[in-house]
Amino acid sequence: MILTVTLNPSIDRRYFVEDFKQDMVFRAKEVQYTPGGKGLNVSRVIRIFKEPVIATGFLGGLSGQFIEEKLEELEIESQFMEIGNNTRSCIAILSNNGSQTEVLEPGPEISKNELDSFYKTYSELMDKCKVVCASGSIPRNTPKEVYKELIKIAKDKNKKFILDTSGEALKEGIKGSPYMIKPNKEELEAIIGHPIEREEELIKGLKTLAKYDIELIVVSLGAKGSIIYYNDGIYKVIVPEIGVINPVGSGDSMVAGVAVGLVKNYDFEKMVKLASACGTANVMEKETGKVDIDNVEKLMEDIIVEKIG
Numbered sequence: 156m157i158l159t160v161t162l163n164p165s166i167d168r169r170y171f172v173e174d175f176k177q178d179m180v181f182r183a184k185e186v187q188y189t190p191g192g193k194g195l196n197v198s199r200v201i202r203i204f205k206e207p208v209i210a211t212g213f214l215g216g217l218s219g220q221f222i223e224e225k226l227e228e229l230e231i232e233s234q235f236m237e238i239g240n241n242t243r244s245c246i247a248i249l250s251n252n253g254s255q256t257e258v259l260e261p262g263p264e265i266s267k268n269e270l271d272s273f274y275k276t277y278s279e280l281m282d283k284c285k286v287v288c289a290s291g292s293i294p295r296n297t298p299k300e301v302y303k304e305l306i307k308i309a310k311d312k313n314k315k316f317i318l319d320t321s322g323e324a325l326k327e328g329i330k331g332s333p334y335m336i337k338p339n340k341e342e343l344e345a346i347i348g349h350p351i352e353r354e355e356e357l358i359k360g361l362k363t364l365a366k367y368d369i370e371l372i373v374v375s376l377g378a379k380g381s382i383i384y385y386n387d388g389i390y391k392v393i394v395p396e397i398g399v400i401n402p403v404g405s406g407d408s409m410v411a412g413v414a415v416g417l418v419k420n421y422d423f424e425k426m427v428k429l430a431s432a433c434g435t436a437n438v439m440e441k442e443t444g445k446v447d448i449d450n451v452e453k454l455m456e457d458i459i460v461e462k463i464g
């Protein structure tokens with residue numbers, strides 16, 4: 156079973172607008188509301204593979220109720236901590252001109268009591284899961300060490316912990332030595348403290364991060380695939396070119412692919428191909444955090460994993 160942790164979930168409100176540009180008024184051609192926040196996108200993709208998944212984190216107010224109802228419809232088991240404040244919304248404006256504009260609300264404040272109760276629920280859920288996926292930003296007044304704490308609790312019970320976040324939460328989280336992190340180039344630059352212009356610099360940055368005893372580091376390069384550090388080796392993953400419909404949630408779909416590969420006991424190469432195929436297949440869908448399994452299986456045949464270092 157996989158446990159997904161979404162400390163700052165959202166109602167993802169997606170608008171499809173023709174010829175979007177700023178400083179104008181638009182009427183959305185299409186509107187989609189889905190339970191969002193990276194961890195819930197991860198949960199949806201895991202569910203598509205029919206792997207057992209439980210979603211946890213914080214939910215509050217009418218937005219929280221909407222998300223709970225949607226998760227029930229999706230048959231995704233959840234055990235969220237109810238909070239006094241209202242769960243946020245994240246806006247994505249997609250357009251036929253290829254633009255993608257996102258506005259992410261910061262999200263509600265969490266009280267110390269709510270956080271302490273969550274740690275208790277999370278610890279109890281450890282006995283039910285094999286892999287933990289913790290994704291996304293953390294609520295405003297939550298200690299930046301929160302992921303490090305969650306990683307320690309998981310590792311004390313020999314669970315693999317996949318961390319996909321950014322900023323201070325990532326800088327502190329890596330000190331807990333999670334099994335995997337998935338920084339993008341900017342997040343990697345922020346951690347190593349200097350810009351990355353060339354592939355060699357990216358590889359050097361990966362190796363400095365490995366000192367935190369992280370087994371798997373995936374740096375997604377979008378359509379260009381990804382560069383991966385795994386057990387002292389460096390790998391380049393090349394993915395086939397496909398038409399982009401909605402890239403939002405591709406990183407989350409990739410995380411879901413790693414988690415599914417782990418619970419299915421895939422070897423490294425097969426797990427990476429599954430994860431990369433999920434990330435690519437998500438781009439082919441209008442909905443965030445959705446993949447077509449036939450597309451994933453076809454894409455896996457065309458993905459190349461090459462050891463380059």
Ligand code: TA6
Nearest residue numbers: 165167191192193245291292404
């Ligand atoms: O990765 C896409 C996405 O999950 C959006 O759907 C939106 O929920 C956003 O990320 C939330 O990001 P954050 O880093 O604030 O958790």
